[in-house]
Amino acid sequence: MNKADVIWMNGEIVPWEEARIHVLSHALHYGSGVFEGIRAYETERGTAVFRLRDHLERLKDSAAFYYMELPYSLEKLREATHELINTNKLRSCYVRPLVFRGYGEMGLYPLDAPIDVMIGVWPWGGYLGEECQHQGIRCKVSSWRRMSAASFIPQAKATGQYLNSILAKVETAKAGYEEAIMLDEHGNVCEGSGENIFLVGGGEIATPPSTASILDGITRRSVIQIAEDLGFRVVERDIARGELYQAEELFLTGTAAEVVPVREVDDHALGPPGEVTVAIQSAFFEAIQGKRDEYLEWLDFVEPDAAEPLKEPVRISRAARQ
Numbered sequence: 001m002n003k004a005d006v007i008w009m010n011g012e013i014v015p016w017e018e019a020r021i022h023v024l025s026h027a028l029h030y031g032s033g034v035f036e037g038i039r040a041y042e043t044e045r046g047t048a049v050f051r052l053r054d055h056l057e058r059l060k061d062s063a064a065f066y067y068m069e070l071p072y073s074l075e076k077l078r079e080a081t082h083e084l085i086n087t088n089k090l091r092s093c094y095v096r097p098l099v100f101r102g103y104g105e106m107g108l109y110p111l112d113a114p115i116d117v118m119i120g121v122w123p124w125g126g127y128l129g130e131e132c133q134h135q136g137i138r139c140k141v142s143s144w145r146r147m148s149a150a151s152f153i154p155q156a157k158a159t160g161q162y163l164n165s166i167l168a169k170v171e172t173a174k175a176g177y178e179e180a181i182m183l184d185e186h187g188n189v190c191e192g193s194g195e196n197i198f199l200v201g202g203g204e205i206a207t208p209p210s211t212a213s214i215l216d217g218i219t220r221r222s223v224i225q226i227a228e229d230l231g232f233r234v235v236e237r238d239i240a241r242g243e244l245y246q247a248e249e250l251f252l253t254g255t256a257a258e259v260v261p262v263r264e265v266d267d268h269a270l271g272p273p274g275e276v277t278v279a280i281q282s283a284f285f286e287a288i289q290g291k292r293d294e295y296l297e298w299l300d301f302v303e304p305d306a307a308e309p310l311k312e313p314v315r316i317s318r319a320a321r322q
């Protein structure tokens, strides 16, 4: 992975190489952590973090689901994120806050274990590859179902829960596909291993509802708003697996992947990115670059630390730079 110079850990800025934890930390053994994935983009007005407050709110909610109270206010975490981006002199980057049960207690009753918080930032280009945003990706429905709300809390972005996504991702990657699509416990379409899914067809854009065990993606929320502003009808409804094969267009959304067209599912060709997908994708990329006034409220601008010049920008997706 790419590196940066420093990390924020429990209120301190520490050198990247020294951001360490004890091997008997609770979260390492039981997956007792919650996290966020956020992106900061270069805009003409400087670096802006995309929907930082919304992400931090979701972090707080995820923590609460697992009986963890954040030891820092959201404003403190926001300031720490800004400070980190400045100190690491990054124009654009990925931002990863993690709240986890630390060292001190073992066993499945976690409430006496300490709560540690870290934030890391580093340069990270297109998650599924830059070309994918233009050409679309090949997906396969995984044999692994997305976790059920009877066993986990799907709307929590919790570390241990990602073993479910990892199974699906590895299975489909080994089969030669770029991304997994997971069904929910009822066999309806749920989401990608790390993205929400949208299906275009019959004059509407459909996406599974939150009752389908999805993570309530921040990109999903943004794309719903953009689609509606563009005049499309968006419905949250159950989607049957077979609908994927007859979709006019299909695309995935997520912080890491951004907006990615799907050109093939289970070896059924859907064709190159369609016009609805491209319209939404273009508006999204303009929004994250600060080129759309109506979405400026999504951007949390980082006040530059004027003392030192910024590092060269990280290559974000080609579409984002158009």
Ligand SMILES: Cc1ncc(COP(=O)(O)O)c(C=O)c1O
Residues within 6 Å of the ligand: 037, 165, 191, 192, 193, 194, 195, 196, 214, 215, 216, 217, 218, 219, 220, 253, 254, 255, 256
């Ligand atoms: C399982 C899962 N679903 C959906 C998403 C998309 O969420 P967001 O748009 O907030 O990144 C992610 C990424 O965070 C994810 O890990």
